[in-house]
Ligand SMILES: Nc1ncnc2c1ncn2[C@@H]1O[C@H](COP(=O)(O)OP(=O)(O)O)[C@@H](O)[C@H]1O
């Protein structure tokens with residue numbers, strides 16, 4: 001008779017993670033407690049001052065936040081608005097906030113639907129917000145109604161705002177009060193961007209209402225990156241981190257541009273690699289390998305929704321970069337290489353024009369870089385030069401993880 005209390009799986013269920021104690025502390029989405037936020041005291045208090053009127057139901061100042069990736073923009077915006085919401089609740093101010101990731105909601109209608117659904121309490125308002133089927137204007141009307149009937153003041157975080165298509169939603173939201181769309185509810189916008197050039201794309205009226213306050217988040221130095229990681233050390237079991245792990249991960253991330261996201265990615269990946277090795281400690285070589293893995297993961301994520309044709313174009317650029325000392329390449333050379341790749345993958349080639357459209361789209365998404373247009377001699381017109389933002393090996397490994405690009409092809 002088998003003992004029902006002992007399955008062979010028990011030993012697996014019973015085993016504990018030998019490396020991580022609280023891995024979620026290293027998740028990029030994780031919002032750490034205030035005491036784990038390092039070196040952002042000034043930014044936190046500036047932003048808090050900027051939205052301060054909201055606590056008593058006044059209009060928060062619209063604020064633009066700039067800074068490179070991993071400088072804590074999203075974190076600080078979420079942290080400060082969350083704290084404002086909690087504080088206001090105790091003061092009987094009906095303050096609500098919404099977070100929009102503009103890489104996910106890119107069109108005006110998507111943003112308005114997401115906001116209306118986020119602020120709505122259908123049992124109270126009797127207003128429904130269907131996921132599709134209404135005109136953009138009808139969605140705006142429902143949003144304004146929801147805001148006036150439920151909230152004194154709302155704060156809207158538009159993260160990665162440069163990915164929004166068009167300015168209209170910024171115009172509508174930033175001027176809703178003046179334009180008489182809202183009777184009582186006040187709206188404050190926190191717009192966050194990695195690109196300072198984002199401002200150039202804005203209509204002057206939108207810019208002046210969005211830019212009541214403006215902050216730039218500087219990169220972290222190696223000391224700050226070390227502190228940020230030290231304050232998450234309890235993600236690991238006691239004693240598994242070798243002494244040189246955090247300083248090395250900090251040095252790598254500081255080389256990049258002082259990117260805390262990179263630092264935490266490297267640390268998490270190093271732990272995973274140690275686990276895969278059945279190692280009882282995370283060591284320097286895990287960190288070195290994790291660095292490359294973090295680059296590849298980041299790049300794969302950027303590319304994941306791209307069509308095969310676009311991947312082929314990036315792959316073409318990476319082969320050129322691999323084979324020469326040059327870094328920037330004109331469209332004609334990329335196109336020749338691209339056609340060889342589509343041939344060997346046995347898929348259709350786009351025309352050169354259409355491939356260039358794809359390259360420009362990829363440059364917009366920061367998947368590759370493009371130089372300003374340069375003259376190519378009299379009568380020859382102008383052409384762009386494209387370059388990789390990552391090591392060719394990283395780019396190729398990321399693309400080859402798509403089975404359509406497997407070496408068998
Ligand atoms: N000052 C900081 N202290 C602690 N962790 C930080 C700090 N800045 C950033 N991080 C962490 O680094 C990662 C990237 O930060 P994030 O706010 O997403 O950067 P950004 O929005 O500027 O790209 C997140 O996991 C975040 O928790």
Ligand SMILES: [Mg+2]
Pocket residue numbers: 073074075159
């Ligand atoms: Mg961010």
